[in-house]
Amino acid sequence: MKFKALAFVAFAAAALSAPASAHHSFAMFDAEKNVTLTGTVKEFEWTNPHSWLRVMVDDQATGKPMQWAVEMGSPAQQAQRGWKPDSVRPGDKVSVTIHPLKDGSRGGQFLSAVLPNGQTLSNPGRRPGAD
Numbered sequence: 001m002k003f004k005a006l007a008f009v010a011f012a013a014a015a016l017s018a019p020a021s022a023h024h025s026f027a028m029f030d031a032e033k034n035v036t037l038t039g040t041v042k043e044f045e046w047t048n049p050h051s052w053l054r055v056m057v058d059d060q061a062t063g064k065p066m067q068w069a070v071e072m073g074s075p076a077q078q079a080q081r082g083w084k085p086d087s088v089r090p091g092d093k094v095s096v097t098i099h100p101l102k103d104g105s106r107g108g109q110f111l112s113a114v115l116p117n118g119q120t121l122s123n124p125g126r127r128p129g130a131d
Helices: 002-021 075-080
Strands: 035-045 052-058 065-071 093-100 107-114 120-122
Touching: 035 065, 052 093, 065 093
Parallel strands: 065 107
Antiparallel strands: 035 052, 035 093, 052 065, 093 107, 107 120
16 A cells, blocks of 8 residues: 555656656747847846746837846856846946747847956857857
């Protein structure tokens, strides 16, 4: 009886942990396009499972600032690439290159950024313009 109970618990634990190891697809981003945004940092979220950089960019049609959400890797991945929790602060001017969202929403997958101090940080293996 103990063996059946233990086997059931092991099976249940394995079945329930499978979704936790799953990760979303990057199919929502257009890997065929690169877009460079220049604007002002609104917020930098140093959080798991993904860091986020929110940048206010002047809309070409209206001239009004519009928020763009840039999805980055985890804090551990970003730290390996040179990022720190205080690499950018609200109000900093930055230039960010992304793969834009396919649906045209204001967002994308992080490729690289030029920080206020002139430093460029990027994802290894994802060079801007290397399509």
